[in-house]
Amino acid sequence: MYTSEKSHTSVKYVTRGVQFIDKLKVFRCLFCGKTFPSLGKINNHVLTHTGQKPHQCEICHKRFTEKGTLRKHLKTMHI
Known part of the structure; x- marks a missing residue:
């Protein structure tokens, strides 16, 4: 899912716009x-920039x- 380039202070996740x-x-x-404290939270956030809606x-x-x-949505619209 991610490719990375290592440097002294960071790992850049180039394919998804995450560092x-x-x-x-x-x-x-x-x-x-x-900035976000976890990879899961940043993954959800990046989707707002890419326009992807996987669910x-x-x-x-x-x-x-x-x-x-x-x-x-399921709880409120399709009880």
Whole structure:
């Protein structure tokens, strides 16, 4: 999923616009500069820049960026 280039202070995840800053133990979005404490959180955030919506409702086929948003949609729209 990721390719990396190692340097002295960081590992850059080039394919997805994510940089891991080892000294701070955070992941930085290369699109907007925001930082996140985990790879999972930065992965969800980067989807907002790429426009990808990998989670789809099986009932109405609407697509969502995050799995939690899909779960909320199912609870509120398809009780």
